Amino acid sequence: VGAKIMDLQDPESRMSTSLSSELGIVKVLDPPDIIRRKVRSAVTDSGRDVVRAEDKPGVTNLIEIMAVATGEEPEAIEARYDGAGYGRFKQDVAEAIVELLDPVRLRYGELRGNPAELAAILARGAEKAHLIAAATLARAHEAVGFVPPR
Numbered sequence: 001v002g003a004k005i006m007d008l009q010d011p012e013s014r015m016s017t018s019l020s021s022e023l024g025i026v027k028v029l030d031p032p033d034i035i036r037r038k039v040r041s042a043v044t045d046s047g048r049d050v051v052r053a054e055d056k057p058g059v060t061n062l063i064e065i066m067a068v069a070t071g072e073e074p075e076a077i078e079a080r081y082d083g084a085g086y087g088r089f090k091q092d093v094a095e096a097i098v099e100l101l102d103p104v105r106l107r108y109g110e111l112r113g114n115p116a117e118l119a120a121i122l123a124r125g126a127e128k129a130h131l132i133a134a135a136t137l138a139r140a141h142e143a144v145g146f147v148p149p150r
Helices: 034-039 055-068 074-080 086-114 115-144
Strands: none
Touching: 034 086, 055 074, 055 086, 086 115
């Protein structure tokens, strides 16, 4: 899905941690209740139709967010909520976001609670990156004429 995810409070603007209001952005580590509150307060448009349209940027944004969170096609989302109104739709969007982000948030909590495991993971990642970069770095040193580091 090539969606443009926009600010929940200003659906004409992209989500931005520096430019958006706190209610306008969903952060990866937001607790589920905060995500639900942010989506419930998301700006929608006049009417009740859950459809993407140029004159409905708020609902279009929520449909695209749900498509990204669930992997569904936007057309399928529109069909499922045909005539349902915004209330249930917003609840389901919030739950889709919570479901998408929960594993990351929970794993983050586990790692932050175990500094030794986090340090070991970071060390393994650094070693892996070093091994991958070593060949490229050696070619770059040779091409430029530098003596490779020891």
